Amino acid sequence: MSYIKDLDFTHQIEALILNPQKVSEFQLLQKIKELPFISIIDEIDSQVSELIKLKNPSVKFQSTELAEQVETFFEEIDKEKFGVWVYYSWKNALVHLLPEEDFITVRTIRNKFKITDEEQSALATKKIGIIGLSVGQSVAISLAMERSFGELRIADFDTLELGNMNRLRTSVLNLGVSKTTLVKREIAEIDPFLKVKVYDEGLTDGNIESFFTEDGNLDLVVEECDNIKVKIEVRIKARELGIPVIMDTSDRGLIDIERFDLETDRPIFHGLLSGFGSENDLLENLNSSKTEILMSILDYEKISVRGKNSLSELGKSITSWPQLGTSVIMGGAMCAHFARKILTTQEVNSGRAYIDLDLYFNNKNESKN
CATH class of the missing domain: 3.40.50.720 (NAD(P)-binding Rossmann-like Domain)
Known part of the structure; x- marks a missing residue:
C-alpha cells in the first residue's frame, strides 16, 4: 500500500476533516480506512437520533420509534457520505460526525x-x-x-x-x-x-x-x-x-x-x-x-x-x-x-x-x- 507514506500524519496536530461528498476526499477516506490498526468510530445513528430529538422537543420518543425515525432519515441518503469523517492521526482513529452546523447544534444543546x-x-x-x-x-x-x-x-x-x-x-x-x-x-x-x-x-x-x-x-x-x-x-x-x-x-x-x-x-x-x-x-x-x-x-x-x-x-x-x-x-x-x-x-x-x-x-x- 504505497499510499500509506502519503498519509503519514504522525507529526501533524490538525484533525483532518473529510467531506465525503467531494470525490477526492471520499477517495482519501477509503485509503485511510485501509490503514493498518485504524480504529473506525461510526456512531452516526446515535448523533442523528439526538438531532431528531432536539428538533422535536415536545415528543417523547420510544426507542423503537426513534430507531424508525433514524432509518427513515437515511432512506434517501448514502450514510457513508453523510456528514464528515475526521481523521485523528495521533490516535490512528477515524470518526464519523454530523455536518458542522448540525454537530454544533447538538453539541451545544445543553448550553441553551x-x-x-x-x-x-x-x-x-x-x-x-x-x-x-x-x-x-x-x-x-x-x-x-x-x-x-x-x-x-x-x-x-x-x-x-x-x-x-x-x-x-x-x-x-x-x-x-x-x-x-x-x-x-x-x-x-x-x-x-x-x-x-x-x-x-x-x-x-x-x-x-x-x-x-x-x-x-x-x-x-x-x-x-x-x-x-x-x-x-x-x-x-x-x-x-x-x-x-x-x-x-x-x-x-x-x-x-x-x-x-x-x-x-x-x-x-x-x-x-x-x-x-x-x-x-x-x-x-x-x-x-x-x-x-x-x-x-x-x-x-x-x-x-x-x-x-x-x-x-x-x-x-x-x-x-x-x-x-x-x-x-x-x-x-x-x-x-x-x-x-x-x-x-x-x-x-x-x-x-x-x-x-x-x-x-x-x-x-x-x-x-
Whole structure:
C-alpha cells in the first residue's frame, strides 16, 4: 500500500476533516480506512437520533420509534457520505460526525438558555489568547466545552513533564509532547471545527504582535505564564489595543480581571506595581527587583498560609511555585466563566476577587460555634 507514506500524519496536530461528498476526499477516506490498526468510530445513528430529538422537543420518543425515525432519515441518503469523517492521526482513529452546523447544534444543546442563541453566535466570532498552559489548559478546555470562542491562540514553549501531571489532565503517553500540541489535540477531539492556532515557542518579542493582531485583534487574553517580564508586557500590549486580561493564581481562588477595553488608561495590575516607578523603569529594573515585583503582583499579605510557606521554600526544597490540580481546575473554570460574560457584554468590572472555599467554610463553622 504505497499510499500509506502519503498519509503519514504522525507529526501533524490538525484533525483532518473529510467531506465525503467531494470525490477526492471520499477517495482519501477509503485509503485511510485501509490503514493498518485504524480504529473506525461510526456512531452516526446515535448523533442523528439526538438531532431528531432536539428538533422535536415536545415528543417523547420510544426507542423503537426513534430507531424508525433514524432509518427513515437515511432512506434517501448514502450514510457513508453523510456528514464528515475526521481523521485523528495521533490516535490512528477515524470518526464519523454530523455536518458542522448540525454537530454544533447538538453539541451545544445543553448550553441553551444558560447561554442564549444570540450569545452562542457572538461567541463563535471571538478570538481568545491563552499564555501559559498549566492553568491555561483548564481554561482552554472549559472554553472549548462551552464553545466560547471561534479562534483560540495558545502560547507555551514547554513540553509535558511528569511533575506537570498533578495539575494537567493528560496521559503519561504524552510525556515529552509540547503543551500546545496537547491542548490543540484535546480541543480537536472535543470539537474538530474549532480553530486553534499554536505558538509553541511561547510568547516572544518576535511573535507578540502576531499573537495579538494577526488575522484580527484578540477579543480577550488569559495570562497564566510564570515569566514576570511577559506578564507585564502582555498587559501593556493589551491596554494599547483595548483588550481585557484575566488571570488566576491558583491560591485562595484569586481571579484577577483588567478591563483595558473599558479603561484605556488603567494601570497594569491595578496599580500594585506603581511603587517601582514607570512601566519602562519596571522593565529596565526587572532583574534586580524580580522577587519584590512578584510579591506585589501576588499581593503577598493576602496569600494563603501554605502559599507563603511554599514561597519561602523556593530555591531550597522546591524549584517552582506549587499548584494543586483542584485549584487549577477551579481557576480554569472561573477564567472561562468570566471570559464568556465579558465576551457577551455582561457586566464584569476590573478588580480582584477571592473565591476562598476554605475561608468560607471555616467562617460558617465558626459562626455555628
